[in-house]
Amino acid sequence: MTAIPFDNSYVRLPDRFFARRAPTPVAAPRLIRLNRPLAAKLGLDPDWLAGPAGVEMLAGNGVPDGADPIATAYAGHQFGNFVPQLGDGRAVLLGEVVDRDGQRRDIQLKGAGPTPFSRRGDGRAALGPVLREYLVSEAMAALGIPTTRALAAVATGEPVLRETRLPGAVLARVAASHIRVGTFQYFATRGDTEAVRALADHALARHDPEAAAAVHPYRALLDGVIARQADLVAAWLLVGFVHGVMNTDNMSVAGETIDYGPCAFLDAYDPRTSFSSIDAHGRYAYGQQPGIAVWNLTRLAETLLPLLAEDEAAAVEVAEAALVKFKSRFEAAYRGGLARKIGLSGDPDAAALADDLLVRMAGNRADFTLTFRRLCDAAEGPEADAGVRDLFVDPTAYDAWAVRWRGRLAEAGRSPAATAAAMRAVNPAFIPRNHRVEAMIAAAVEQDDFGPFEALSAVLSRPYDDQPAHAHYAEAPEGGGAGYRTFCGT
Numbered sequence: 001m002t003a004i005p006f007d008n009s010y011v012r013l014p015d016r017f018f019a020r021r022a023p024t025p026v027a028a029p030r031l032i033r034l035n036r037p038l039a040a041k042l043g044l045d046p047d048w049l050a051g052p053a054g055v056e057m058l059a060g061n062g063v064p065d066g067a068d069p070i071a072t073a074y075a076g077h078q079f080g081n082f083v084p085q086l087g088d089g090r091a092v093l094l095g096e097v098v099d100r101d102g103q104r105r106d107i108q109l110k111g112a113g114p115t116p117f118s119r120r121g122d123g124r125a126a127l128g129p130v131l132r133e134y135l136v137s138e139a140m141a142a143l144g145i146p147t148t149r150a151l152a153a154v155a156t157g158e159p160v161l162r163e164t165r166l167p168g169a170v171l172a173r174v175a176a177s178h179i180r181v182g183t184f185q186y187f188a189t190r191g192d193t194e195a196v197r198a199l200a201d202h203a204l205a206r207h208d209p210e211a212a213a214a215v216h217p218y219r220a221l222l223d224g225v226i227a228r229q230a231d232l233v234a235a236w237l238l239v240g241f242v243h244g245v246m247n248t249d250n251m252s253v254a255g256e257t258i259d260y261g262p263c264a265f266l267d268a269y270d271p272r273t274s275f276s277s278i279d280a281h282g283r284y285a286y287g288q289q290p291g292i293a294v295w296n297l298t299r300l301a302e303t304l305l306p307l308l309a310e311d312e313a314a315a316v317e318v319a320e321a322a323l324v325k326f327k328s329r330f331e332a333a334y335r336g337g338l339a340r341k342i343g344l345s346g347d348p349d350a351a352a353l354a355d356d357l358l359v360r361m362a363g364n365r366a367d368f369t370l371t372f373r374r375l376c377d378a379a380e381g382p383e384a385d386a387g388v389r390d391l392f393v394d395p396t397a398y399d400a401w402a403v404r405w406r407g408r409l410a411e412a413g414r415s416p417a418a419t420a421a422a423m424r425a426v427n428p429a430f431i432p433r434n435h436r437v438e439a440m441i442a443a444a445v446e447q448d449d450f451g452p453f454e455a456l457s458a459v460l461s462r463p464y465d466d467q468p469a470h471a472h473y474a475e476a477p478e479g480g481g482a483g484y485r486t487f488c489g490t
């Protein structure tokens, strides 16, 4: 097999960073979907990938020339509890390619069979979670949010045993890297400072090449990760995304959204929303996400202490100074984003006005996505107010706010059409609505019908465009989605 120009750097790290392990072949690979634009961006031939040899590779049935498959080692805090060894228990990193933009990308097969890190797991993935990750990660990319990507989904023709027998699948995932906060923790907890340094050098070369040449490269690395996470979590909040399992092993040093197990989008706005069945106490609720990011980044900073300064007290000072910067970076991104969402970019009072709207939305179970999208129409004139106010249990809660909003818009003096257009570019009409995602998975798993997956994928590839023929995909579920539950994608 050939056709993939692999250029693997992670395997050049010391042996204790990974276990060499080829994917385990599956019975009857069947391509569900290939992401052709992504394949082209990676410099891969989509026709080859969709052909017999390509599908064999995507299923893990053959190791292509130049691949050097490994399962990587990492640790992690799961719901606050430290687990010193997790690692890729069901994922195999085939290798890396340099894409058309010169960016190095991992190509990983998730659900590729057991590895030395599998513990009691089977190393496999069920079709439902694979489709969920494919759909939602690609939706995030279309929304403009940093994320791992989905290159392909392949059905294995083998069942996986969960509570029931489910069809199995493999997801080909593409990432800027799979280095997690937990990867640093794996070595730090073993007192292996040499490995922490080697990992930091690798991460610098990949994600912060200019920082590698700084006077204090490891401080620059920490600063870089903090800045990327602050921007990322702000971007999540601005589209109503709840990651659901922000364990340190699910936080990417590259700043991409990674691991789409129990994630979901808000319907009705309530910052206390958490969908995950295993998150009973709401540790990873929507509004907790910035605080949890800081908690995780503090764990990262701890691993880097030996590299930050000569003595520990000085290193702690450096780390603390870096961590406090999260808040201002996050606030700037989040508040700037809120101002854009209500069409008042540049107005110093906009974020406070948006905050007031959010309070009113929370008190009235207003749908997050619909409120902001319909507000774009209302920016063109009060005739469109009805569409927004109808989303509030008490519509007058909107009316009072709208008077003040219109005052600010008038002061800003931009044309209503220009304001509305700018707002439509940041307030999506289409998000992966939970009820739609569930229906899509049910059709695929129960009826072998991938029509809903294809249709939903197509709509979500243009989230900021009005698509009148697909308006029903924008609708909120009956009852505002209360009580929706997600489960970890194992």
Ligand code: AMP
Binding pocket: 086, 087, 088, 089, 090, 091, 117, 118, 119, 120, 121, 122, 123, 124, 125, 249, 250, 259, 261, 488, 489, 490
């Ligand atoms: P996740 O909840 O997907 O972030 O996974 C947490 C850890 O459990 C990671 O180390 C995974 O590799 C491992 N894991 C999850 N599912 C499986 C499985 N089916 N087989 C083996 N390991 C798994």
Ligand code: MG
Binding pocket: 249, 250, 259
């Ligand atoms: Mg994970």
